[in-house]
Amino acid sequence: MSGAPAMEADAMEGLKAAMAEAASEVDEMLDALLPKEEGEERSLFAAMRYATMGGGKKLRAFLVLEGARQFGVARHSALRAAAAVEMLHGYSLVHDDLPAMDNDDLRRGKPTVHRAWDEATAILVGDALQTHAFATLAAPETHSDPAVRAELCLQLALASGARGMVGGQMLDMMAEKATAPLDEAAIGRLQMLKTGKLIEFSAEAGAILGRAAAGPRNCLTFYGREIGAAFQIADDLLDLTATAEEAGKATGKDAGAGKATLLGLLGPERARIQAERLVEQAKRHLDGFDERAGLLRALADHVIRRRN
Amino acid sequence: MSGAPAMEADAMEGLKAAMAEAASEVDEMLDALLPKEEGEERSLFAAMRYATMGGGKKLRAFLVLEGARQFGVARHSALRAAAAVEMLHGYSLVHDDLPAMDNDDLRRGKPTVHRAWDEATAILVGDALQTHAFATLAAPETHSDPAVRAELCLQLALASGARGMVGGQMLDMMAEKATAPLDEAAIGRLQMLKTGKLIEFSAEAGAILGRAAAGPRNCLTFYGREIGAAFQIADDLLDLTATAEEAGKATGKDAGAGKATLLGLLGPERARIQAERLVEQAKRHLDGFDERAGLLRALADHVIRRRN
Numbered sequence: 001m002s003g004a005p006a007m008e009a010d011a012m013e014g015l016k017a018a019m020a021e022a023a024s025e026v027d028e029m030l031d032a033l034l035p036k037e038e039g040e041e042r043s044l045f046a047a048m049r050y051a052t053m054g055g056g057k058k059l060r061a062f063l064v065l066e067g068a069r070q071f072g073v074a075r076h077s078a079l080r081a082a083a084a085v086e087m088l089h090g091y092s093l094v095h096d097d098l099p100a101m102d103n104d105d106l107r108r109g110k111p112t113v114h115r116a117w118d119e120a121t122a123i124l125v126g127d128a129l130q131t132h133a134f135a136t137l138a139a140p141e142t143h144s145d146p147a148v149r150a151e152l153c154l155q156l157a158l159a160s161g162a163r164g165m166v167g168g169q170m171l172d173m174m175a176e177k178a179t180a181p182l183d184e185a186a187i188g189r190l191q192m193l194k195t196g197k198l199i200e201f202s203a204e205a206g207a208i209l210g211r212a213a214a215g216p217r218n219c220l221t222f223y224g225r226e227i228g229a230a231f232q233i234a235d236d237l238l239d240l241t242a243t244a245e246e247a248g249k250a251t252g253k254d255a256g257a258g259k260a261t262l263l264g265l266l267g268p269e270r271a272r273i274q275a276e277r278l279v280e281q282a283k284r285h286l287d288g289f290d291e292r293a294g295l296l297r298a299l300a301d302h303v304i305r306r307r308n
Numbered sequence: 309m310s311g312a313p314a315m316e317a318d319a320m321e322g323l324k325a326a327m328a329e330a331a332s333e334v335d336e337m338l339d340a341l342l343p344k345e346e347g348e349e350r351s352l353f354a355a356m357r358y359a360t361m362g363g364g365k366k367l368r369a370f371l372v373l374e375g376a377r378q379f380g381v382a383r384h385s386a387l388r389a390a391a392a393v394e395m396l397h398g399y400s401l402v403h404d405d406l407p408a409m410d411n412d413d414l415r416r417g418k419p420t421v422h423r424a425w426d427e428a429t430a431i432l433v434g435d436a437l438q439t440h441a442f443a444t445l446a447a448p449e450t451h452s453d454p455a456v457r458a459e460l461c462l463q464l465a466l467a468s469g470a471r472g473m474v475g476g477q478m479l480d481m482m483a484e485k486a487t488a489p490l491d492e493a494a495i496g497r498l499q500m501l502k503t504g505k506l507i508e509f510s511a512e513a514g515a516i517l518g519r520a521a522a523g524p525r526n527c528l529t530f531y532g533r534e535i536g537a538a539f540q541i542a543d544d545l546l547d548l549t550a551t552a553e554e555a556g557k558a559t560g561k562d563a564g565a566g567k568a569t570l571l572g573l574l575g576p577e578r579a580r581i582q583a584e585r586l587v588e589q590a591k592r593h594l595d596g597f598d599e600r601a602g603l604l605r606a607l608a609d610h611v612i613r614r615r616n
Contacts, residue, residue, distance in 0.1 A: 034470075035471060041478040044478040095432075100431060119408035120409050126435070127435075130435065130438055134442045135465030139462055146454040146457070150448075151446075153442055153461045154447055162356060163343060166436040170432050174348065186348075
């Protein structure tokens with residue numbers, strides 16, 4: 001019994017090291033994939049790099065890589081898909097931070113793109129990062145099987161479009177202006193769309209790359225769904241308790257802006273219990289996987305313990 | 309000899325009728341593909357429809373459809389690809405019109421999206437339309453061959469991303485702030501990126517759908533390139549001479565804003581001669597095609613004669 005907490009601490013250290021290693025590999029891939037800072041329009045290229053490289057936990061990329069590991073996908077394929085997901089995520093952050101949206105000055109401890117450059121550049125950077133995500137997935141270098149590439153493009157688009165991430169952002173904006181607070185079902189739907197769908201896709205992408213059967217593919221998708229929901233609660237708890245320095249962005253904004261969060265509805269205690277329940281469910285979806293899923297299991301535990 | 313102008317007038321009438329018919333078919337396809345105006349986030353869906361349906365010449369869609377006709381592509385496939393290109397084009401217009409970009413109030417004779425709704429909605433509408441273009445191309449319904457779908461996604465992304473349309477928009481923004489005017493080569497590059505690449509892709513898409521050999525595919529691509537360049541000059545001439553009512557948008561802005569156009573550099577006479585030369589070259593790329601290319605030939609002639 002006495003070994004358990006130590007083992008858990010070991011797993012946590014192993015996870016952190018693996019995530020840092022993966023983030024650095026993904027940064028290298030982003031460096032290779034994104035346009036070099038040259039030519040007349042180099043400030044666009046520079047800002048695309050600024051918005052995606054060298055910062056952030058790259059959780060979504062990690063999910064792609066670890067999902068891919070379950071099916072023995074070639075590292076180069078997995079890294080390209082992981083980089084594409086980070087481009088998509090980066091685009092959403094750049095546009096989310098715009099004055100007309102959340103109007104944020106700080107992101108990952110650095111000025112947001114529209115602060116470091118200007119608003120027009122930030123709009124174009126987000127637009128181009130989205131495009132580049134699809135260009136990356138569709139290119140023959142990502143996988144020799146065009147059916148895999150087309151499926152990756154389709155599922156990423158479904159996860160991030162009007163009925164996915166962007167739809168969720170629209171609901172979020174509307175919630176801020178609404179007079180009546182959202183109920184639990186409405187908040188759940190909003191967050192499932194806004195952040196959940198892309199995390200779900202990230203977990204599923206490895207199975208698509210590995211041409212996995214529907215069974216294991218669905219297990220990863222469901223794992224991603226629970227992890228995504230737990231991650232959102234953890235993010236809200238962090239916003240409540242962490243300092244801006246720890247989080248690398250403005251914190252305590254949610255309560256101030258009357259943001260629709262499960263935390264606001266349930267309170268921190270019940271929200272934390274809910275997140276723990278989600279983590280347990282997430283791990284259960286991995287029951288059919290072998291020891292290669294160790295980092296995915298550790299990640300589930302990590303989600304609700306992180307400080308940034 | 310005396311029959312030639314009459315034949316030409318007939319061809320022009322035939323083209324106009326065909327373009328109107330195609331635009332209406334593409335609108336039907338957009339109606340089928342875009343999310344219905346229902347649910348909490350219906351204003352997002354409504355604005356996506358507003359930005360793409362029921363207005364505009366749908367030149368790009370027409371190019372897709374007529375390109376596809378050369379290779380006997382199924383109408384349903386061609387219409388889906390045509391609708392996707394119009395979604396992509398619509399997104400670029402919505403973002404281009406934003407206050408931080410061109411700050412336009414009028415588009416196709418109607419208030420721009422950020423005027424009819426608000427800025428945040430316009431940002432999200434553009435984002436979601438881009439995503440939906442890729443979702444449409446990647447879906448199995450567009451073509452039974454996944455290699456065709458992946459190639460369509462890849463080429464659309466290359467045409468519209470940081471090294472295509474968005475790169476061109478960046479150059480355009482920079483040109484407006486620049487102290488020295490651009491030279492002919494720089495303007496040519498700007499316009500090739502900003503509007504040329506997507507028109508080129510539109511002409512090429514039919515060949516991709518038809519799994520055409522490199523030879524005829526390149527002919528269509530080159531045709532699209534010349535048409536695109538001629539179209540840009542015609543657009544600038546129109547901006548100079550047409551009324552806002554005719555054009556459905558603010559005109560005379562280019563000269564006022566010191567916009568970098570070939571027209572500004574060459575003057576109207578030389579610019580018109582240049583456009584006519586491009587039209588002749590465009591038609592020459594169709595020499596190897598049979599009578600099915602009649603509308604593409606007529607379109608080339610039409611480009612520099614249109615009033616809106």
